[in-house]
Amino acid sequence: MNERIRTRIHVEGIVQGVGFRPFVHALASTYGLAGLVGNDHGGVFIEAEGPPAAVTALVRALRDRPPTLAVIERVSLTPVPPTGARAFTIAPSVTGAPAHALIPPDVATCDACLAELFDPADRRHRYPFVNCTGCGPRFTIILALPYDRDTTTMAGFPLCDRCAREYRDPRDRRFHAQPICCPACGPALTLRAPDGTALPGDPLTEAATLLATGAIVAVKGLGGYHLAADATDHTAVTTLRARKRRTGKPFAVMAADLPAVRELCDLDDTAARLLSGRRRPIVLLPRRATTPVAPSVAPGTRELGVALPYTPLHHLLCRELTRPYVLTSGNSSGEPIAHDDEDARRRLGGIADAFLSHDRPIHAPVDDSVMRVFDGAPLPIRRARGYAPEPLRLPWPFPLPVLACGAQQKSTFCLAQGNRAILSQHLGDLEDYRTLRAYTTELGRLRRLTGIEPALVAHDLHPEYLSTKYALSLNGVDTIGVQHHHAHIVSCLAEHGEPGPVIGVAFDGTGHGGDGTVWGGELLVADLATFDRAGHLEQVPMPGGATAVRQPWRMAAAFLHAAHEPAHGLDVHARNPAAWQAVSAVLAAGGPAAPLTSSAGRLFDAVSALAGICDRAGYEGQAAVELEQRADRTVRDGYPVTVTSGPPVVITSTDLIRAVAADLRGGVATGVIAARFHHGLAEAVTVAVRLVADATGLGTVALSGGVFANTVLLGGITERLRRHGFRVLTHHRVPCNDGGLSLGQAVAAAAQTACA
Template sequence: MPIAPTETTRRQRKRLTIQGTVQGVGFRPHIYRLATELQLSGWVSNCSEGVHIEVEGPQKKIQSFTRRLLNERPAHSQINSVQSTPQPLSSSSPFEIRSSSHSGEKSALILPDIATCPECLAEILDPQNRRYLYPFTNCTHCGPRFSIINELPYDRPNTTMREFELCEDCRREYENPLDRRFHAQPTACPNCGPMLSFVSSSLSHTEQNQEPLTLAVKTLQAGKILALKGLGGFQLLVDARDAQAVARLRKRKHRSEKPFATLFPSLNSARAHCEISDEEAKLLTSSQAPIVLLRKVQDTLEGVAPGNPELGVMLPYTPLHHLIMTSLDFPVVATSGNLSEEPICITNEEALHRLKDIADAFLLHDRPIARPVDDSVARVIHGLPQVLRRARGYAPLPIELRRPCNPLLAVGGHLKNTVAIAKHNQVFLSQHIGNLETEESYRVFKNATQDLPRLYELSPAAFICDKHPDYHSTQFAEQSGIPVESVQHHLAHVYSCMAENKLEPDVCGLSWDGTGYGTDGTIWGGECFAISKEAARRIATLRPFPLLGGDLAAKAPRRAALGLLFSAGKNHEWKHLNYAPSELRILHQAIEKQLNTALTSSLGRLFDAISALLGFQQVSTYEGQAAMKLEWLARNSETSDSYQFRLNDPENDKLPAIIDWAPAIHEVLADINNRESKEAIARKFHNALANLAAHLANRLGTKQVVLTGGCFQNRLLSELTVRKLEESGFTPYWHQKVPPNDGGIALGQIAATQYSKLTT
């Protein structure tokens, strides 16, 4: 009599579809090793959705396989969903890795570019290894991804590595499921992969193989400027210790005062110049390897970040950077390979043309870059990382929405532009594109609006844009021929933070920003919203004041101060602004007659005005300079005193309450005239804003409070506000994965459509 099969011996076959970050991370070898260890038959294959697995064997072993699949996944992988369906039993042939399937919906996640892993770093520094000093060494744990992929699935023929045929040794590694380079699509070696070349500024001298690296190092040692073709584009490098060389780079790049990022050879070398907490060290050495804003302990790198107590620091993140920095053993400026406000160069020809008047020499290579991917920028706020510029290491990983939405394309704003697509319940954000003020930037923007939908085979049902009619992104959307929806700028900020934190109404949204087009035609920026399931209401706003010259005032903070004093009836205090009497009379008349003058409720411009009244940044040379100066001053004071904002109730329920800054400005001016320290004045202003946030939250009574907008890049303001809200019994939420500045607008534009009543 036959014995009935037990739970242990009963065979079954299952088909698993895994979605998430499962391509280019060693996921299939992991599955192969796991199935082989458990003596299961079947196969695994990449597909446009992610990974397909069919596995057959005893039921208990398949249960173990499924459990370990989730618990023992590769370090850079991320599993978003697992779909399991029973299959008829098949043959018991050994488990195998099959060729990729190109059928099905394209929804696999594209991995960002990943910093060099310890194993690859050890190989390029080992004279006995065949990849010794090879600058394009990588494996499934590290290397280029987003910067080289042309289409899904992520296979070598679908990347810019398709023209490099693998040599016999690399082929053997590539086809061995037990090797960490199994199907590592960018893998290569000196015999078959990309190579360096060196070109002098005269464009007449070239070198091949290892010699270009030596020449590049000598260029930097001589204090000259090197244009380096990196992972996602060109960088400009120069000895950070050489003040004259740094000044030369500033002059050629047209970047007079804006801080440069600094590349250090190691974490220990960076510690000699900056305070680095455990969380900051973790961020610096992470696989994302962003530029991290750190507090200086000494300012010996003259000219790199003038007048700035912080330094943007990064560590080597590609083999090429490691090899250069190992040879130099001193910090170098590493800034984007462009003129200010232009996108970075990505092709050799483009760099040789656009950077010829900046760089003294070029270190090039022949691996094509599919799209420009700049360095990301981050800092630690309230003990947690916050991304300020989202690009290399982060893009294009998605943000998951709480609910699916229609296929959409969001075109973002005008400054710090990113674009985004929505597919099901995921929003894929592009890399940082930048300010859409030049023809080159607008070209990159248009390419990005085609690139993301093409990668995911998405046909947008609608474009989502900002309400500002003059934004290039808005005009692009309106000229697309596709239905367009618009979202008010500061609401998009709130929705962006809500989406990132997976919040549902009710929410109190503090959107404190530089500028954004308001629905009443004025310039908003100091807004408080009540987000309910029924509506989004602007319940409070900063008292508007005249902004002479409109957007021009962002570059001339004393213009903001001038309008503030005029509105406050403090004309006699204009002495603080260093205007000539004749110029002051003309500007006074322009404000009175409202000539080229806009009204603004912008908190960013209020920061500018206070900074100008204190004698700083009468004219700014880069965005946010005046506000940053005020933050730096405030950090040097421990006072708990505060200025006062007065909240004036609206005339009717349809109007927002007015946050009157006049009492605070009167107190600021009194302190200035009484020679109170500038540090204390700046700190009192920050304290006042934190108190204001708690007061607004208490007025609304909603426990969830969202902090968003460019002003919350200010670490001190953010930490004071979070602390004050928590002490007052509220739960504050702020940005971590997506920038609080306009780099997060595209996400918010899409998230707004999940609240269909709230988009206008």
């Protein structure tokens, strides 16, 4: 009747920084158990003493109903002798061993904290740093593990007596909330001029006044600085564009709440859940014709990138300004987001008219995540704040610790060990020195926090990628190259837990091919370790190499040349005849100045330039993005395309160019041409996949690569393939673009090593 046992319990997963110790303390009280709970290098340790049924109930609760933010991966039990303890306590964290606990991402402000924020009677009324065990900064402030206040950037803010009482009170929702603070003991908001001079008045009110009168304000957020401007003020937005040197790429907008979003955009249930969830990404939504947002916020697109407030400061700004405001990364075009205060003033001083800042240091810079919605689920475009560094758990173990170094653009890296793959936050394009420095800094930081010491390093085959050069510079590890498009397909397989083989359709801008040409429109028969190139888009010259990426009109010339289609009667030729003549000479001569490419991205560039949509790209993928946005959604017919059975199967993309040219000469509307192009390509891909399936017997198709961020093409191909009985895998957890490439590299390299 009075039997007592004591069980040592170890819980692994995302269990630090999510209120797990207070949760266990409350459970122990409920079940009348004695013992202790604490953090260690690998997770949470518990010793529970009491009646066997009560201990069993506690263990069951740990597994079945953990805190909302927790992810339980493993619960280990070891019987130990009872000690006769009668109390349950939170023990000091155990340090000294190499860390391998998982790090929680930052979490949007919870409803309980928001209620306090706007309650005039509450001591945290209008305090921009209110948080609790269920919300607030995590990844961006963690210096080391185990997760305690003195291992975060809050270490420099000693608790006042009232906060200390809340921190120690098991009945309080701030019980052991490490970033806990209040106006008496926490960070403080400041408003300063670009030269650092403090500006008079309440910082928040004055910042909102500046925004309302057309100023640009740099705002320090969770993972770095943003640049804010009144989204309804065309002059303010164009001023921001000029200062930031961002000519055409759309800006994101922050709206106060879901009703405010509905005034700007069409909003379905999936998008509403994404916007209002704890991760709070930017979501790309169809823009309403009546939106008050200035057209200059998102030129060339029928969509708006919209976010809801995810920090108390954002909520307060929305309340003060009472209108949507641009909130874009705090950088000049091509640079990483600024997060250090002094660096931000140096880099943003020529852009911002004022700095709304605070004195809580940001340890890890993290940009905003960006999502689209496809097929009733998220389609990640950029995976960062709110998601990173949450691991992906795979159904197969890595045989040894792996580092995958990712690509040159939209760079991420991946650290993998056991069944976990930890994908870094989006870091940017490595050709910028600051981004490369941020890449190496974050890699070192995550290696220390996760305790993963790679024995195998995977990299892209392109010898000039700085990520490849970094991988090959490392000593004491084995390195392995992974073909770019195989890595894309494997990233899709990995997030679905599928080993393959599948028919992989990898469509992107460029990737180092295995035959000396530039790939980018590939059909692969692939599993995790191997692939065969079963088909591709027709190869055409790429005049000027990388220059053609920035000047889509060059690809228009190349495709017309390959199609033996004259340029007369087409505006793209008339707009710059001298340059056209020079490129035509390069195409006629051939050779290394015009390498062959099968790139789907370059095909989109050509059609966009031919149709008069985008001749010169101000940002990566601009021509393709604007072509998608111009497609008339009421059009259902597509251009006919020849698909040769091979092997390899070849999609004759010059057929599309001839059809586009004919419609342009016939005066067909641009939107109709864009739609017919998309539908024609989707039908051709479907025919090509069916030919590969006939030869292989495969019935599953994986779609990956940056072109599949285009939901018109993605939807067209998916719908057709499903109609023919194929099972289709698309991305929902990692980006289809190069931001997800490092996951595919890690899994492919491990699979190849296991097969060796």
